[in-house]
Amino acid sequence: MPDDALGRPYSVPARREPVLPNGVLGMLLFVATEVMFFSGLISAFVIGKSNALGGWPPPGQPRLPIEETALNTAALLASGVLLYLANRAFRAQKAVTKRLLAIAIALGGFFVVFQGAEWVALLREGLTVTSGQLGGFFYLLVGTHAIHVVAGFIILLYTYRKLAHGDLDRFTFWPAQIFWYFVVGVWPVLYWQVYL
Amino acid sequence: MMGVIRVCVIAAGVGAAWASNLAYACPSCTSPLEENRQAFVDTTIFLTVVPLLMIGSFIWWIRRRSREIDAVPEIAVPETLLNDAGRFSKGR
Numbered sequence: 001m002p003d004d005a006l007g008r009p010y011s012v013p014a015r016r017e018p019v020l021p022n023g024v025l026g027m028l029l030f031v032a033t034e035v036m037f038f039s040g041l042i043s044a045f046v047i048g049k050s051n052a053l054g055g056w057p058p059p060g061q062p063r064l065p066i067e068e069t070a071l072n073t074a075a076l077l078a079s080g081v082l083l084y085l086a087n088r089a090f091r092a093q094k095a096v097t098k099r100l101l102a103i104a105i106a107l108g109g110f111f112v113v114f115q116g117a118e119w120v121a122l123l124r125e126g127l128t129v130t131s132g133q134l135g136g137f138f139y140l141l142v143g144t145h146a147i148h149v150v151a152g153f154i155i156l157l158y159t160y161r162k163l164a165h166g167d168l169d170r171f172t173f174w175p176a177q178i179f180w181y182f183v184v185g186v187w188p189v190l191y192w193q194v195y196l
Numbered sequence: 197m198m199g200v201i202r203v204c205v206i207a208a209g210v211g212a213a214w215a216s217n218l219a220y221a222c223p224s225c226t227s228p229l230e231e232n233r234q235a236f237v238d239t240t241i242f243l244t245v246v247p248l249l250m251i252g253s254f255i256w257w258i259r260r261r262s263r264e265i266d267a268v269p270e271i272a273v274p275e276t277l278l279n280d281a282g283r284f285s286k287g288r
Binding site: 017019020028032035036039040043046047049050051 | 224227229231232234235236238239242243246247250254258261262265268
């Protein structure tokens with residue numbers, strides 16, 4: 001076996017980057033279950049919608065704010081793109097990563113606040129969980145997604161804190177990204193099915 | 197004796213499969229609304245395809261990443277340096 005410059009033997013075999021880090025595998029499995037969970041919810045909604053007599057949305061129910069939510073959708077999608085760019089800058093430009101991650105988190109926060117304001121307005125208009133099929137499905141689907149956005153927001157804040165302390169490695173950053181991409185990716189499907 | 201048990205198990209399986217037609221567990225299948233029946237078919241296809249797509253994508257991604265890592269030349273690291281190995285120690 002060859003020695004190093006100081007004559008010490010290379011006693012350790014070559015170390016390679018793991019193909020699938022534990023954190024990434026764990027998050028991928030979790031996200032896979034979440035995808036099936038949301039697929040089940042969306043399927044139930046599609047069947048329920050197709051079964052509604054008198055058309056959809058049901059007559060006499062408040063209309064969902066399509067245009068305002070389109071803006072909110074754009075904000076969430078933008079946060080996903082910024083997170084992707086933050087990952088690309090991670091190795092070489094930590095300052096850029098920090099800035100991009102901060103904006104992505106802010107956009108995620110904006111989405112949650114906007115969603116909350118929308119819910120308050122809809123509740124005032126009389127759309128509640130028990131007001132009908134539309135209300136029941138709306139709060140179930142959008143509410144479940146909102147919980148995930150809040151969880152993702154907290155995970156990104158934790159990631160940002162680690163980055164700010166210079167303690168963030170790639171294999172901690174990846175799972176956080178996977179979860180946020182899932183949250184961002186599932187929303188357009190919900191928007192298309194529930195709002196449009 | 198084993199032959200009789202086997203025949204009974206097969207007969208029970210066939211009987212259960214035949215009897216399940218009577219259960220009508222799928223409310224959409226007998227719906228008078230064409231849109232409702234179609235929605236049931238669409239969502240069944242969707243729920244079948246999604247897990248297969250996820251598993252397929254996962255295998256594809258693992259193969260791609262494995263090839264990427266194989267393409268990088270191995271570097272032997274002296275044990276004395278491992279404690280301060282930086283990117284090698286925590287995958288940075």
